[in-house]
Amino acid sequence: MLGPSYFYAIIGGGLAGLQLARQLSRDVFFKGKKIAIIDSDFATPIKTWCFWEKGSGKWDNLVFASWQEGKFISSKADIDLKLPPYSYKMIKAADYHQHLRNEIEKSEDIEFITDDIQHIDPVTMKARGQNTTYTATHFFDSRVDPSYLESEKYTCIFQHFKGWEVETKNPVFTPGSFTMMDYRIKYPNATAFTYILPFTETKALVEYTFFSPFLTEDKVYDEKLRHYFDKILKTKDYEIKSTESGVIPMTDFPFDKENSIQITKIGTGGGWVKPSTGYSFKNTEKRISKIIENIKAGKLPGENLINNRFRKYDAIFLDVLSQNNQKGEEIFTKFYTKNTPQDIFKYLDEETSVSEDLRIMFSLYSFDFIKSFFRKAF
Structure with a gap:
């Protein structure tokens, strides 16, 4: 045989x-x-793929651009994010x-x-x-x-987006600082924001992104991106060099x-x-x-690949965002105003202790999280 x-x-x-x-x-x-x-x-x-890490990494020879500063902008906050010892890499x-x-x-x-x-x-x-x-x-x-x-037991929303890689005639970008989230161009009753990876003062990847239970038509992203260039960057003089789009399931x-x-x-x-x-x-x-x-080590390849403690945290967060999608801006504003980028990255990398986890979760405290905790934690 x-x-x-x-x-x-x-x-x-x-x-x-x-x-x-x-x-x-x-x-x-x-x-x-x-x-x-x-x-x-x-x-x-x-x-494109982006990630953060401390110092140099195994993929540095492939990194197209990197940043040590960032921005978070919402209706109630305009925060400069100082990342060291982390870098944000693309x-x-x-x-x-x-x-x-x-x-x-x-x-x-x-x-x-x-x-x-x-x-x-x-x-x-x-x-x-x-x-x-x-x-x-x-x-x-x-x-x-x-x-x-x-599945009715598990929550699913989608990260869906479209990005334009653009070149402008005049300088409008700050190449040393990327924008993690900018909520100034809104979509009704949804978590939606603009994300910017600047390469030079005139070149950048600008994406309009949703974290939502629904998907939308391609023309919606284009409309929001045009509004961002018109109202926020205040320029109509740009050329779209390429586009990218995607749909990523965010689910427990x-x-x-x-x-x-x-x-x-x-x-x-x-x-x-x-x-x-x-x-x-x-x-x-x-x-x-x-x-x-x-x-x-002689174990099954798939053994202990998922940290169940952090899966519970993610399940609670997803439930809140699914049940209250219009509150995403408020939730992320709390996340970025009440925690340092270093604490946020450590938490998202699943490297925090339980006490550090609790401090992060208390920073997001609301009745919505209490309801989701009882729906998802047990």
Whole structure:
């Protein structure tokens, strides 16, 4: 009887799949183990990833821009965010995909396969694709379980956005300071804000972003972006060089419940997107390191990838925002006025103690949080 075709099969060649393959290829522990990366489309996406970290990091050679100062602006606050020892960094997905693929392709153990996986049978350990069937000793699966959209037990809102990479004729941006949230251009009864990553005084990525239970039409983002340039930046003289858009689920749905001896869910499909923020880049780095550590220790790859304490915190926050979406500006204003950027980043990185967690949560205190606590904490 023939054995599996591959030792590991990675379903999905995105952020998580490529990074996992890269780490496996770099570790002599996995030398000689045949690995497949299977994706229906390896086209390079037009998107950016941002993250914060202290000092230098493993991705600095791919960083397109970085900032040590930021802004938070709402109806009641205009805050300068001093980030050190943290920096806020931006990577373009095209650079990331090209760099990692070039490195991975040097490995004799890893094969890229274009196919659309329809089903993985955990009993026979076969993955059925449109073109053929694949066998492996373990599958790392980034496909998203769509049942999260139908769940009544768990909360889901969406981070959805459109961004313009623009060049203006006159200087309107402050290249040393990015804008985390600017609530001056509003959308009725929703949490919506403008996000700015300035590269020079005349070049920036400007996004209009929602954290909302609903999605909207493409023309809405364009209208709000035009208003921002007209009313806030006070310029009509700009050229749109490129656009990007996306929809990111922000949910406490336990995607990782599907982790087993045979299958480990990864990426968005594994719940690696931080539910309360939509950030995923550093979470991916940390969880892939944990997967490698687990395998080498003889544990299941998916063991202890999710911190249940912080999942509860995220569930409460999402419930508040879902039930009171029009209060997002008020909630985030409290978050940024009553906590330092350093405390916020440490909390969002899930590196705080319980006492530090409580201090953050008390800064957001309201009757809405009390109601959500009893809905979600037990």
